Amino acid sequence: MGEELRTTLVDRLGAIAAKAVAYTLMILFTVMTLYPIFWLVMNSFKSTKEFQVSQLSMPVEPTLSNYVEAWKMGDFALLFPNSILYTVGATLGIVLVSLLAGFAFAKIGSRATKPIYNSFVIGILITAQSLMIPLFLEVNLLGIYNTRIAVLLVYIGTGLPLGVYLATEYIRSIPNALIESARIDGAGFFRIFWKIVLPMAMPVAVTLSILNISNIWNEFALINILVSRTELKSLPLGIYKFSGSLSTDYGKQFAALTIGMIPMLLFYIIFRRQITKGVAAGAVKG
Amino acid sequence: MQTRNRIRVEEGRAYWAMVLPAFLIYLLVMAFPIVLSIVLSVSNYDGGKMFGGDAWGFAGLRSYARVFTDPHFWNALKNNAYIVMISVFGQLPLGFVFAYIIYRKLVKWPGFWQGVLYVPNIISVIVVGLLWQTIFSPNGPIAEVMNSMARAGFQSKLELLFTAHGGFTITDDLVQNILNLAGPAASEWFTNPLPELKELILSYEGAPHAELLGDLCNLFVPKWSPEFLTKPNLAMLPILFVILWMYTGMYLILFLANMQKIDVQIIEAARIDGASEWQVMRFIILPSLSGTIVNSAILAISGSLSSFSLIFAMTGGGPSRVTEILSIYMFNNAFLGRPNLPLANAISLIMVAVSFLLIGLTKAVEKRYGGKED
Known part of the structure; x- marks a missing residue:
């Protein structure tokens, strides 16, 4: 009985660990995929001057x-x-x-x-x-x-x-x-x-x-x-x-x-x- | 007999009417250029009118000899090989892992991840190339992060120095310490650093402390430069990174589509019989994808032959030609400086030969794996 319980526990822990790794990988690559695109679109609304001052923040005075x-x-x-x-x-x-x-x-x-x-x-x-x-x-x-x-x-x-x-x-x-x-x-x-x-x-x-x-x-x-x-x-x-x-x-x-x-x-x-x-x-x- | 003949004729007419448009366009766009490049690669044609202009003729294999002795050719070939390697050892395993994660339902929302990771494939390579060129550039966001980090570090050290020397009392000792902190940057600005810097700092007397600190940072903090773009032996790295970024999603889709063809019952039966997740992957999923894996590797090689636009947009083959791949090398020989058309055509044929090698490889793979992948 104890033996069985232990294997199911190990199985459960393994499954949780696998999920954690899977989510980490997926989220990491999703951010890596989408952030550059988001960054590009965000900065397209800044003047070149504003871009040179700050590239990573949202546009302060968005312009078309x-x-x-x-x-x-x-x-x-x-x-x-x-x-x-x-x-x-x-x-x-x-x-x-x-x-x-x-x-x-x-x-x-x-x-x-x-x-x-x-x-x-x-x-x-x-x-x-x-x-x-x-x-x-x-x-x-x-x-x-x-x-x-x-x-x-x-x-x-x-x-x-x-x-x-x-x-x-x-x-x-x-x-x-x-x-x-x-x-x-x-x-x-x-x-x-x-x-x-x-x-x-x-x-x-x-x-x-x-x-x-x-x-x-x-x-x-x-x-x-x-x-x-x-x-x-x-x-x-x-x-x-x-x-x-x-x-x-x-x-x-x-x-x-x-x-x-x-x-x-x-x-x-x-x-x-x-x-x-x-x-x-x-x-x-x- | 009469009617059968008539049907024959009708069949023949319909057949050719349907096949010829495709075949003629195909000959014009793919076959004729190959013939043309065979002819020109062994000629001394140097542009101008092909007929009725300056005479040109047979020149033997000297263009090929030149290609094979040109270090730039071998460099380009090496870069093509790098692209193949990043595909085979980067995109394929990553694509496989992602496909496996989605296929085995280790994450929720399978459609979402798959959809997002494929996005870079759909964007024009020119857009992707110019975007990443800016990101990696000395004015880009990576540089900004690195610069602000370096600045913050320098400023906190400066503040420590000032506090250690009892605040705003300027001594030679303090100035010397600042100079030590600045390192080689100091001699860039001053011929006689110690007195000159001391004078400069004293001129800030009365001004806010932060102003002095800020200006000292402006003076001495080295600007981060993306060395990998200018250092010849590292210049391919950003390109390889972008290729990995762009195409991993395609291999994800390929692997996932082929995993979904595997009979689920086999996997379930194996799990019931006590096979671990790892064994399922090792003994069921991986073997049934062997054909896909080999096909993907072939895809990677033909992809390396068609990476012209990305590199054209990112580096144009520079700095000093180190990021050329075969197609850029060919383009530069045909259009830059003194055009050498026979040489460019020889390169073109070498690339076609690589393609034919791939065709042979595919045939061998089909024999080995039964060509069941479609």
């Missing part, structure tokens, strides 16, 4: 003027629509083109499927950033440097390997009988795609959109070598302007960083579940 000026200096009124266009355009492009190819690979079939499909799968692990320089030379060669079409093409192209892979795997799970019976009823392949495959492939379309929207919205390395004109730039390029010579104008820099951070934070807060699921599904391979 940093935002007004950062918005102007960063040309964000131009860059926001661009970012939206690139993100929405390229994401739609990736989803549509991937699903079309996935349908052909999974349900129509041809001798060409194996080599082409495999070439996409290989592409998942090729880091687009390693092709930055040849891509820059290529868009110059094609005369599409400083054009929106170049940005869209490059973003679609870099999103396709994972897109085609996930789409093909998903569409494979759609029963053949559905497609065959539609064929017997005389439906063409594009009609089948619209009426049967597309609605059924919505989950994978959502996953792909989720993965690509945040990637493209935040992308910097490639667009940095594709455009140099302000009218074509995206938000990350505009925010980067606040490094360098503007980086000691802290108030404005912090406002610019906050402006850059908010859209994706909202996106995350709204779609957290889908994002988490999409990351788990998409990262396994790539």
Whole structure:
């Protein structure tokens, strides 16, 4: 009896200790994650002068003027629509083109499927950033440097390997009988795609959109070598302007960083579940 | 026969109409650049018009020879390896621990912790890079905390000195002690410290005591400087820290998603049979995640190849090129100073080769673990 009591006691103590350690770790990392972000937003409401006097206290005279000026200096009124266009355009492009190819690979079939499909799968692990320089030379060669079409093409192209892979795997799970019976009823392949495959492939379309929207919205390395004109730039390029010579104008820099951070934070807060699921599904391979 | 043929043709047309958009864009964006960099890496192309401009031609493997003998290349490669290491030995174990804590319900509100720890992933790397650059800078909050601590320490020592010397009576002895306390900072301000400082202190006669103390602190307390940003052998540390800060949440999600695929009954049965929490982790959870762990390591390597933006924003590869990774090294060779495009293309191909190595690795892993991770 005494022995038993002792083991349960040890068990209980061990469980309490484990919980204590678990909570400590979680709280520590949560603070480490959120405090820098909180610090940034808090200081974006201080004048640079007030920031230099005290960085750790709450703003005494909160001001919105940093935002007004950062918005102007960063040309964000131009860059926001661009970012939206690139993100929405390229994401739609990736989803549509991937699903079309996935349908052909999974349900129509041809001798060409194996080599082409495999070439996409290989592409998942090729880091687009390693092709930055040849891509820059290529868009110059094609005369599409400083054009929106170049940005869209490059973003679609870099999103396709994972897109085609996930789409093909998903569409494979759609029963053949559905497609065959539609064929017997005389439906063409594009009609089948619209009426049967597309609605059924919505989950994978959502996953792909989720993965690509945040990637493209935040992308910097490639667009940095594709455009140099302000009218074509995206938000990350505009925010980067606040490094360098503007980086000691802290108030404005912090406002610019906050402006850059908010859209994706909202996106995350709204779609957290889908994002988490999409990351788990998409990262396994790539 | 006729109809079957017609169906064949229709199938073929539909197939290519659906595959070609993807395939052509893919060729244009991924395949053609690789071909282009193969050609240019063995050429003497130096910018300008590729066709119809100055003639350029075959130059052999001299760009590769230059890359492999360039110490900056090996430094960049080493930094890539550091990034892989912080991922494999930092993010992976941490992500695993967090996922385990949540999976085994050691904490309440699982969704909250998971949601918060993933936040840094969603923010643009440019924002993250510039934010941390400021935090680590000599004007940042870390410096402020360190400076105010140093100042408080110095001031209390000063006060002790004054009290020990009987308050505000200025003697040579007191001034000498202050100078000793100040150390090398004193000789920065005075050529002949003892008389000059004494004169300075005497000029405060009548003024509030605190004013003198404050000014002495301003004069002598050394400003804390984030040495790790300027010291070459430490400059990678903040970058590695930020990478750890940013991506641990992603591995948490990966591990958690795969833990949730484990049959709960197995764990419950093991617990009933008397297995300890530790044994459950060691003999059930860890083995069933081996594939995920290897895949995450591969992810870490490909992540190190794509860390351009973060380092570009944080250091740009500086100070004096010590924080370059392969992609920054390539970028700098192509766009800074005298561009060397063949060299940059050779680096590009070396990075692609690393990617192909990864593909081989993945294939081997799939063979070993049955590729069951998806």
